Amino acid sequence: MGTTPSEHQPSRAEREVVDLVSRLIRFDTSNTGDLATTAGERECAEWVADRLQEVGYETTYVESGASGRGNVFARLPGADPGRGALMLHGHLDVVPAEPSDWSVHPFSGAVEDGYVWGRGAVDMKDMVGMMLAVARRFKAENIVPPRDLVFAFVADEEAGGTYGCQWLVQHRPDLFDGVTEAVGEVGGYSLTVPRRDGGERRFYLVETAEKGLGWMRLTAKGRAGHGSFLHDDNAVTLLSQAVARLGSHTFPLVINDSVAEFLAAVSDETGIDFDPASPDIEGTLAKLGSIARIIGATLRDTANPTMLRAGYKANVIPQTAEAVVDCRILPGRRAEFERTVDELIGPDVTREWITSLDSYETTFDGDLVDAMNAAIEAHDPLGRTVPYMLSAGTDAKAFAKLGIRCFGFAPLKLPPELDFPALFHGVDERVPVDALHFGTRVMEHFLMHS
Known part of the structure; x- marks a missing residue:
């Protein structure tokens, strides 16, 4: 007999994820893009390494091309060492924040009103905290995943990864030995849309491409x-x-495969017709709410x-x-x-x-995608994974150079009214506590079936 939601007993990872995310935010890892003024990554990385070591991991600490640009790697052996390893990666740096603009201090990690507040709460110390919580639980409780898992906590993503993922790929490819697939930001968060039958569907956007x-x-x-x-x-x-001509130019509409699949899925559920030939396709996208800014930016x-x-x-x-x-x-x-x-x-x-x-794109298929969808469906009956393209960029651009197939999947079940895209690099950045608990459950399920 299965358990009802009220009977659910939170795992060790669920119980500690909020505290881990809050503590991570309290490290000011602001990345100004200037080596002289960027700080905090080493201290944060060493703290992450300590949290891993205290449950039994052997960790590798690497500084990527400059003093203080700290990176931490840990590997958890899986049941089948012959399979390619799966890497979970998250960056420790954040964009700067001006405290006077915020309603709470951006590096307080405050837990208030059902949210964890602070710079990095969604970009991306939420996923880093979930990664760390799950890694700690698996090791402490001797849980063996089906394949090797590599946990990578890296520097300098917010300035393009020159002193982070790009340096690591070029100078320390051994850290990625055996890794064939990877999961990182920006994906897995929910978008609630009205169904044509009057109900609702929650799409969980899996990043399969980025500009x-x-x-x-x-x-x-x-x-x-x-x-x-x-x-x-x-x-x-x-x-x-010249700047005026370039800045006011509208580039042509181009619908690539990831965007076409996303629009087809939304049309299937909502009945909204996204006609690629329509001159007002951006106007039609506006019906999706805040996510329209991200999707609209992937059309051109x-x-x-x-x-x-x-x-x-x-x-x-x-x-x-x-x-x-x-x-x-x-x-x-x-x-x-x-x-x-x-x-x-x-x-x-x-x-x-x-x-x-470079841009990056992969297809929305295969066993890993099936495992993502199964994990979402197991914890949200209204959930469905769909591919999408990110208008920005992530460390996946560098890891793809090693032949690693990359996805964005940091699962979060969000309130429909929350303007989540606006929180990236925004004032009063915050992540719902319930979403962190949900994401941790989904990640545990996903990793045990990947």
């Missing part, structure tokens, strides 16, 4: 001179015109100017002006994207990639 990431520097050079003169070769003017390439720099005195026309543009490129579109950029900025402005990371 390429590129930070591009644009440079214009002109003739320096006095600000009072007539001047027809002004670098600021040239750059501003984007190029958003984010930084400008020129001049040193009000009455001096500078010789050089620079801009930085945040570029997100759909799989298979890089050559066409660059051609379009060159046309828009014109011959008088040059471009160079400051950072350039």
